[in-house]
Structures are given as C-alpha cells and as structure tokens.
Amino acid sequence: MKLTSKGRYAVMALVDLARFDNINPVSLRDISLRQGISLDYLEQIFSKLKKNEIVKSIRGTQGGYVLNKNPKEIKLTNIFNAVDEKVKTVQCKKESKRGCNGKATKCITHNLWDELEIHINTFFENKSLKDLLNNSKETRV
Amino acid sequence: MKLTSKGRYAVMALVDLARFDNINPVSLRDISLRQGISLDYLEQIFSKLKKNEIVKSIRGTQGGYVLNKNPKEIKLTNIFNAVDEKVKTVQCKKESKRGCNGKATKCITHNLWDELEIHINTFFENKSLKDLLNNSKETRV
DNA sequence: TCTAATCTTGACCATTTTAGTCAGGTATGT
DNA sequence: ACATACCTGACTAAAATGGTCAAGATTAGA
Numbered sequence: 001m002k003l004t005s006k007g008r009y010a011v012m013a014l015v016d017l018a019r020f021d022n023i024n025p026v027s028l029r030d031i032s033l034r035q036g037i038s039l040d041y042l043e044q045i046f047s048k049l050k051k052n053e054i055v056k057s058i059r060g061t062q063g064g065y066v067l068n069k070n071p072k073e074i075k076l077t078n079i080f081n082a083v084d085e086k087v088k089t090v091q092c093k094k095e096s097k098r099g100c101n102g103k104a105t106k107c108i109t110h111n112l113w114d115e116l117e118i119h120i121n122t123f124f125e126n127k128s129l130k131d132l133l134n135n136s137k138e139t140r141v
Numbered sequence: 142m143k144l145t146s147k148g149r150y151a152v153m154a155l156v157d158l159a160r161f162d163n164i165n166p167v168s169l170r171d172i173s174l175r176q177g178i179s180l181d182y183l184e185q186i187f188s189k190l191k192k193n194e195i196v197k198s199i200r201g202t203q204g205g206y207v208l209n210k211n212p213k214e215i216k217l218t219n220i221f222n223a224v225d226e227k228v229k230t231v232q233c234k235k236e237s238k239r240g241c242n243g244k245a246t247k248c249i250t251h252n253l254w255d256e257l258e259i260h261i262n263t264f265f266e267n268k269s270l271k272d273l274l275n276n277s278k279e280t281r282v
Numbered sequence: 283t284c285t286a287a288t289c290t291t292g293a294c295c296a297t298t299t300t301a302g303t304c305a306g307g308t309a310t311g312t
Numbered sequence: 313a314c315a316t317a318c319c320t321g322a323c324t325a326a327a328a329t330g331g332t333c334a335a336g337a338t339t340a341g342a
Contacts, residue, residue, distance in 0.1 A: 002229035012250050060310030061316045088143035109153050119264050201339025202287045
C-alpha cells in the first residue's frame, strides 16, 4: 500500500506553485529546480492538472502555470484524481451488478476494504492546498 | 495507492481460517477452494504468517493450519506486517538523520505524508480478526 | 509399512506498473 | 528573430506484482 511519486510530486509541485504564485506565473523549470523533480516528468503531470482545471497555463517567455482556483477549493482528492492516483483496495468493484469474482456473493472481507477506502478518501477530501500552505515551511531537521 | 493482493489474500484466508477453525486444523487446499486463491500462492503467504507466529502448522494427513492467538489479539497491522504489506507514503524515510533527498531540510509536504501514514495505520491497528468475524457472513448482492 | 494428504522451500517467470527520458513540436513576449 | 516556456507522444529500463513449478519432508491412517 504505497503512494506513487506521481501523486506525491503533483502535491509538492502545487504547494510550491501556490507559494510563489502571487502575481506572475511560475515556470515548471523553477519548480523542477526547487523541488528536484524532473522537468519532463513535471510536464506530464501538469498536463493532467490542466485538463482537470486545477491550473491554467500561460505560454511564451515569462509564461508558466497559475492556480485556477482558490487554494481552499483544491482538495487532495481533486489533485489525486487528476493524476490518476486512486485508492484501490478491491479489484471486484468494476462488476457493479454482480458480487466479487463473478459470484453472486460479496467476498467475506468486502466490507472491510470498502471501509478502508472510505477512511483514506475522507482524509483526502478534508485536506486542501490551503491547509498545506500553512504548514509548508521547510522545517530544519 | 492500492492494496496488493498478498495483503488482501492474507486477511481473507485468516478470516476463513478463523471461521472453520473450531477443533480441527484447516488445510490450505480448503481455503484455496473456498476463497478462490491459488494454493501455491497461499503457501507463500502462510509461510510468512507462521514465521510471525500468527498461525501454527500441523503436518501430515488431516493437518493444516490453526490460529496461534485469540482473534481479538490479531490486528490487521500484524497481518500486514507479516506479509510485508507496508504503508509507504514517502521514500525519504530511510535516511533517518538527514532530511529528504539528502538535503538538510524536510520536503515541504513531508508532514502531510506522515499524517497520512498515521491515519491509515490507525485504521489497521484498530481492526482485529474478531471484528471481521462478526461481519463476515457472505452477504448476498 | 505404504500411501495419500499436507506442509515446506526455493527457484523461476510473465506481465504490468512505475518513473521517468527523449525528441520533437507550438505559442508568445521582447 | 529568438529565447523561453508550454505541449505532445513515443519510448524504455527497472521494479513490483502475482503468480507457477518442482522437489522434498512429515505424519495419519489403512
């Protein structure tokens, strides 16, 4: 059960963006340097964030990205959904009508995994970018 | 962020075992058939569960596995630890002394990932096999 | 004592996912 | 014109996943 770096990077990059996004757009190059994330990889990630209307882009010199919403409105859920970082505890979810494994019954631990998913997703729904900003000073070890 | 089937199977198998473990040991073959899990794969899983003293084995004909503890004492945490299903949100945890990425500072979202880990682990620590048993009747869809 | 059921161990492997890289573009401010 | 940025799609090495396969050791019961 682990978080992929795509999801982690997306959040890191957005926190970085939010901190420097006062007037001017922030370039991926700057984020890349500050956060130590590959520029090419960041471009993939921001492409998705843009499709999901979390950021806006400004092309050309002095261009970059800008948040498309108030940090308070951007929940972790939105970010993770955008980059396909989903919480998956069961495989049997897809077959909506039927039970698990094609049987007519739910597997005996099905309820548990559902509970777990909800538990994790609740965490994601209750955290916004704004919450993270308040807590994002690089703390010395 | 997903649960691996090793962890899922381990829990399913133990719930199954607990339900049928009244007097006689339960064979992996039976669990395999009831839960639809490959026998060979179950053997790998139970080898780890045994090392972690969650189950005991009885060899030979009429042999099988038996719980080694009261279901109330077996938490999800124990099961997941046994089969190496760990919750990992950051990679930078290993370098204990230093910060993240070899820097002297924590990455800006470090606290977030720590919180998330704790949130998930709390769930695992508060669920025992006994809790699952009460809720494990195969429910019709 | 033979045999079938069962646990035990370790090697092996195909597929999928991850975490990127690379190579080109296109738009735009100066 | 040109440098700076975004944009897009193809490609790939390495790791993890989800197993299979083979061979052996134990033991109950006929």
